[in-house]
Amino acid sequence: MRLTDFWARLEEAFGPGYAASIASDQVLAQLGGRTVEQALAAGEETHVVWRAVCAAYPDRVPARLR
Numbered sequence: 188m189r190l191t192d193f194w195a196r197l198e199e200a201f202g203p204g205y206a207a208s209i210a211s212d213q214v215l216a217q218l219g220g221r222t223v224e225q226a227l228a229a230g231e232e233t234h235v236v237w238r239a240v241c242a243a244y245p246d247r248v249p250a251r252l253r
């Protein structure tokens with residue numbers, strides 16, 4: 188998954204404002220206690236980060252975006 192696709196999916200699932208908050212403020216256990224931004228900056232694959240977001244917010248991410 189390209190980085191642009193990742194951000195588009197995150198914004199579609201959460202809305203632009205809340206997506207930014209999810210990425211910078213929410214620490215996810217599936218990412219080793221890092222935020223989305225920290226995981227991506229550390230070189231984590233976008234598909235791994237996206238799966239972590241989907242696991243953390245199963246009710247917010249529509250099935251078609253998974």
